[in-house]
Each structure stands twice: as C-alpha cells, then as structure tokens.
Amino acid sequence: MKRNLLAxxxxxxxxxxxxxxxxxKRLSELKTKLEQTKAELxxxxxxxxxxxxxxxxxxxxxxxxxxENNLSGAKTEFQGIVDNYKGTNDATVASKEIxxxxxxxxxxxxxxxxxxxxxxxVLKPTTRVxxxxxxxxxxxxxxxxxxxxxxxxxxxxxxxxxxxxxxxxTRVSVTSENNNPSLPPIxxxxxxxxxxxxxxxxxxxxxRWKDYGSYLGNYADYGNDFAHSKTIPFNCGIELSNDDLxxxxxxxxxxxxxxxxxxxxxxxxxxxxxxxxxxxxxxILKVEDFDNDYVLLKKL
Numbered sequence: 001m002k003r004n005l006l007a008x009x010x011x012x013x014x015x016x017x018x019x020x021x022x023x024x025k026r027l028s029e030l031k032t033k034l035e036q037t038k039a040e041l042x043x044x045x046x047x048x049x050x051x052x053x054x055x056x057x058x059x060x061x062x063x064x065x066x067x068e069n070n071l072s073g074a075k076t077e078f079q080g081i082v083d084n085y086k087g088t089n090d091a092t093v094a095s096k097e098i099x100x101x102x103x104x105x106x107x108x109x110x111x112x113x114x115x116x117x118x119x120x121x122v123l124k125p126t127t128r129v130x131x132x133x134x135x136x137x138x139x140x141x142x143x144x145x146x147x148x149x150x151x152x153x154x155x156x157x158x159x160x161x162x163x164x165x166x167x168x169x170t171r172v173s174v175t176s177e178n179n180n181p182s183l184p185p186i187x188x189x190x191x192x193x194x195x196x197x198x199x200x201x202x203x204x205x206x207x208r209w210k211d212y213g214s215y216l217g218n219y220a221d222y223g224n225d226f227a228h229s230k231t232i233p234f235n236c237g238i239e240l241s242n243d244d245l246x247x248x249x250x251x252x253x254x255x256x257x258x259x260x261x262x263x264x265x266x267x268x269x270x271x272x273x274x275x276x277x278x279x280x281x282x283x284i285l286k287v288e289d290f291d292n293d294y295v296l297l298k299k300l
Contacts (some may be wrong), residue, residue: 055081055090062097075101120196120251120287123296131256133177134184140171141252141298143245147237149205150270152215156208161239168245168252168300169237170202179227182258185279186236186297191248196285199250200238204260204274207233217271224272226262234274250300255281256293 062077078101081094127138147167150157161167168188174181183204189196206224214221222228259279265271285294 053080053084055085055088055094059090059094062094066101071101071105120191122287123290125296125298127297129184129254129256129295129297131184132258134181134258135175136184136254137173137175138170138297139173141169141300143168143250143300147205147235147239149207149235149237150209150215151207152209152212155212159237159239164242165239166242166245167237167239168202168250169235170252170297171207171233171235173231173233175231176226177230180262181226182277183260183274184257185255185259185276185281187253187255187281188238188240189251189253189285190244191251196251196253198281198283198285199240199244201276201279201281202236202238203276204234204236206270206272207235209270215270217269245300251285252297252300253285254295254297255279256295 058077058081062074065071065074065077075098078094078097082091082098085091085094129136129138143166145161145166147159147161147169148156149159159167170186172186174183186202188199188202190199191197208223209215210221210223213219214224224232226232257279259277260274261277263273263275265273282289282294290296
C-alpha cells in the first residue's frame with residue numbers, strides 16, 4: 001500500500017509538467033485512485049481488527065495475560081468475547097473465566113487487608129525452602145558466642161565472637177539438581193520502629209571434610225562438591241553487636257536468589273569456599289516482599 005501511495009505521489013509531480021487539460025485529467029484519475037487506495041486500506045484495517053478480535057485470539061491473549069498475572073487485562077479480553085459473541089459457547093466460557101477473576105481479585109483484596117492489619121505477624125517461619133533447582137533444610141538457627149565449622153575428624157575450627165558481640169548461626173543442608181549451583185543469601189534483619197532493617201548476611205562454611213588431607217586440598221572431597229554429591233551440609237554464621245541484637249526482634253530471612261559462588265582461594269585452607277557476589281538484599285523489608293522473593297526462617 002505504501003508503494004502505491006509513493007507511486008501516485010511521484011506521478012502527480014510529473015503531471016505538472018504537462019498541459020493544463022491533461023493535468024486536470026491526470027489529477028482526477030489520481031484522486032480516484034487515491035480514494036480507492038484509502039478504501040482498500042480501511043477495508044484491510046477493518047479485516048485485521050476482526051481477525052485480531054476473534055473469540056479464539058481473545059482467548060489466547062487472555063490466557064497469556066493470566067500467566068503474566070495481569071488480571072484486569074485478561075478480564076477485558078474475556079469481556080470482549082461476552083459482548084461480541086452473545087449466546088455462544090465462547091461467551092459462556094468467557095463469563096465463567098470472568099467470575100473466577102473477580103473471585104481472585106476479591107480474595108487478594110481480603111488478603112491484603114489482613115496483611116495490613118496484622119503486619120509482620122502474618123509471617124510464618126519455615127525450616128524448608130525450595131526454589132529453582134535448590135532445596136534447603138535448616139536443622140537449627142540460633143544465637144551464640146562460638147561458630148564451629150570445617151570438621152575433619154579429630155579437629156574442627158572455631159570462631160569466637162568478640163566481647164560485646166554474638167554470632168547468628170544456622171546449620172543447613174543444601175540439595176541441588178545442578179552440579180554447580182549459586183547458593184542463596186541468609187540474612188539477618190532487625191525490627192526497628194515497625195520496619196525490618198538489614199543487619200548483615202551470613203557466610204557459608206563447610207560443616208565437615210572427609211579428613212585432614214582433603215581439608216588441605218591434597219585431594220578432592222566429593223562430599224563437598226555438588227558435581228558428585230546431591231546434598232552438602234553447611235554451617236553458616238555472622239558476628240553482630242549485642243546492642244543491635246537486643247534492641248529489637250531479630251528475623252532470619254532467606255532471599256531466593258543465588259549469589260554465593262564456589263571459588264578456589266589463592267591462599268589458606270580449605271582451598272574451596274563459597275564467596276558472596278552481588279546479593280543486593282533490600283535494606284528494608286516490607287510484608288509484601290515475603291510474597292515472592294523472601295522467606296522467613298526464624299524469629300529470634
């Protein structure tokens with residue numbers, strides 16, 4: 001269509017070099033062709049609109065919008081079927097879908113009001129978290145002075161908190177379907193003036209090694225390698241000030257995002273460790289953040 005219009009325009013320019021009578025005749029012909037082209041364009045546009053708005057295509061768009069959690073958009077598509085295909089089976093099905101959407105919207109409204117009324121009290125702790133290829137089981141979450149890890153049989157390592165500080169610790173077993181997963185951050189938040197404010201992120205340490213040689217890196221410990229073992233136990237911890245830990249309830253939270261990666265260290269033992277990389281947890285958590293990305297593990 002665009003080529004036709006360009007050709008007609010170009011033709012009009014050439015005509016001006018002709019005689020007046022011939023020019024009028026050609027202009028009249030061009031005008032007629034332009035009107036015909038416009039009519040064809042309008043017809044094509046109308047037909048395209050009809051094709052786009054068939055019941056079948058509206059159903060396809062509505063289902064896509066539902067998958068994207070766009071309830072209002074999906075309702076509009078279903079309503080278009082009801083309005084334009086009255087008395088058909090498609091309209092009946094669309095009406096039922098609209099009723100489902102309206103119930104969902106009402107339920108979400110009630111849930112939002114409940115969360116607003118209860119605040120953080122609505123959150124329930126869990127010891128098991130599953131997302132993506134990972135499953136995590138938390139055996140214990142507690143506050144203490146001594147954090148132990150890297151047990152290799154007849155010896156293990158301790159990290160004692162400084163005076164005036166304590167550790168927040170977890171014992172967690174991580175199961176992965178992936179041979180080299182990124183592990184999620186375990187976070188500590190403090191309730192302060194009605195808000196959860198971030199205090200810090202726990203570090204990952206291996207709970208045990210097969211023996212001293214594997215701890216030194218003389219040979220591999222397949223029990224601490226997801227490429228060979230589906231589940232690996234970790235002891236995680238962070239040292240924080242007792243003043244912070246005493247001034248408000250402490251929430252231990254997991255963010256469902258992999259950001260601790262397996263790395264080989266250049267010095268020290270063990271030579272394999274999990275280091276943090278771009279976890280970027282929110283500094284302040286709201287109740288709605290726990291709907292998708294964050295999980296409450298325990299309140300201390």
